[in-house]
Amino acid sequence: MYQPPDAGRWTGRIDSVSDERAFRLHQRIRLLDLSQPLEPVERAAAFIGFACDEGVRRNQGRQGAKEAPAAIKAALARLPWHLPEGVVVYDAGDVVCVDEQLEQSQAELGTMVARLLRSGITPIVIGGGHETAYGHYLGVREAIGPASMIGIINIDAHFDLRPYDDGPTSGTMFRQILDQDDRASYFCLGIQRLSNTAALFAAAEKYGCRYMMEDELTAGPIEAAYAQIEEFASKHDAVMFTICMDAISAAAAPGVSAPSPFGLAPSLARALIRRIVSHPNTVSVDLCEVNPLLDEGGKTVALAAAFCMEALLHFQRLQLGR
Numbered sequence: 001m002y003q004p005p006d007a008g009r010w011t012g013r014i015d016s017v018s019d020e021r022a023f024r025l026h027q028r029i030r031l032l033d034l035s036q037p038l039e040p041v042e043r044a045a046a047f048i049g050f051a052c053d054e055g056v057r058r059n060q061g062r063q064g065a066k067e068a069p070a071a072i073k074a075a076l077a078r079l080p081w082h083l084p085e086g087v088v089v090y091d092a093g094d095v096v097c098v099d100e101q102l103e104q105s106q107a108e109l110g111t112m113v114a115r116l117l118r119s120g121i122t123p124i125v126i127g128g129g130h131e132t133a134y135g136h137y138l139g140v141r142e143a144i145g146p147a148s149m150i151g152i153i154n155i156d157a158h159f160d161l162r163p164y165d166d167g168p169t170s171g172t173m174f175r176q177i178l179d180q181d182d183r184a185s186y187f188c189l190g191i192q193r194l195s196n197t198a199a200l201f202a203a204a205e206k207y208g209c210r211y212m213m214e215d216e217l218t219a220g221p222i223e224a225a226y227a228q229i230e231e232f233a234s235k236h237d238a239v240m241f242t243i244c245m246d247a248i249s250a251a252a253a254p255g256v257s258a259p260s261p262f263g264l265a266p267s268l269a270r271a272l273i274r275r276i277v278s279h280p281n282t283v284s285v286d287l288c289e290v291n292p293l294l295d296e297g298g299k300t301v302a303l304a305a306a307f308c309m310e311a312l313l314h315f316q317r318l319q320l321g322r
C-alpha cells in the first residue's frame with residue numbers, strides 16, 4: 001500500500017529562516033506524491049520508504065524494521081544541508097506492507113523505483129528488512145530493460161542466498177535474483193564467517209558470487225576494495241547498491257535483527273559508500289535492516305541517516321556537469 005509523503009515528519013531545529021547556509025534538510029525537502037504523474041527532473045534524488053519486516057519475520061528474525069523509514073527520515077530532517085546548488089531532494093512517501101503481503105509490497109516498491117528512475121530521479125530506498133532489496137531490484141530491472149547488465153553491490157555480514165522453497169524472506173533475495181536473471185551479478189562486501197553457514201558459502205561459490213570478507217576489508221588496504229568495486233561496477237550497465245546495517249559493528253549499530261560483534265567500522269563503511277555511489281554506473285541505493293525498537297539511544301538510526309546523507313552528497317548522478 002502506497003502512502004504519500006507526510007510533511008509533518010520534516011521538522012527540526014531552525015538556526016535561521018533566511019540564511020540558507022544555516023538550513024537543514026527539513027527546510028529544503030520537497031514532497032513528491034508518486035500516485036500523481038511525474039515530470040522529468042535533473043539532479044534530483046528521492047527518499048522512498050519500505051515499511052516492511054515481513055521478510056524478517058519469515059526469516060526467524062526480530063521484527064521492528066518496518067518502523068525504520070519514519071525514524072530515519074526524522075533523523076535525516078535534522079541534518080545540515082550541504083548539497084550543491086541545483087540539487088533537489090524529495091520525500092516520495094512509503095510503500096507499506098500490510099497483512100503479510102511481502103511479494104505484493106516488493107512489486108509495488110519496484111513500480112515506484114522504476115517510475116523514479118525513468119523520471120531521472122535517483123532513488124534512495126529506506127527499508128525495511130533486507131527484503132527491500134528485492135523490490136529495489138525489480139524497479140531497476142524494469143527501468144533499464146531486459147538487455148542491460150545489472151551489478152548488485154551489497155554491504156552485508158550475510159550472503160542472503162538462502163533457498164526460498166517456502167517463499168521469499170529477508171535472507172533469500174540475491175538467490176531469487178540470480179535464479180531469475182542471467183544478466184545480474186552479485187558482489188558482497190563485509191561477509192563474516194560466523195554470520196553464514198558452510199552451506200551459504202557453498203551457495204556463494206555455486207552462484208559465482210564475488211565477495212570480500214569483513215576481516216579482509218578491516219585489515220586493508222582500502223584500495224584493494226576500491227579496485228574490486230571499480231572493476232565490478234565498470235562491467236555492468238547499471239549498479240544497484242544495497243546496504244544491510246548489520247554489516248556494521250554492533251557497537252555502532254545495535255539496532256538490527258542480527259547484530260555483528262566484529263562488524264565493519266562506520267568510517268570504513270562510509271568510505272565504501274562514497275566510492276560506490278561515486279561510480280557513474282550506480283543508479284540507486286537502499287539501506288535496510290535498521291530496527292528502531294532494538295536501538296540504543298538512537299545511534300543506529302543516526303548512523304543510517306548519516307549513510308543516506310553521505311550517499312546523497314557523493315552520488316555521481318547528482319553532481320554538476322555529469
Ligand SMILES: N=CN[C@@H](CCC(=O)O)C(=O)O
Nearest residue numbers: 059061130158160170171258
Ligand atoms: N537479512 C538478514 N539475513 C540473515 C539473518 C541472519 C540471522 O537472523 O541470524 C540471514 O538470513 O542469514
Ligand SMILES: [Mn+2]
Nearest residue numbers: 157158244246
Ligand atoms: Mn545482513
Ligand SMILES: [Mn+2]
Nearest residue numbers: 130156160244
Ligand atoms: Mn542482508
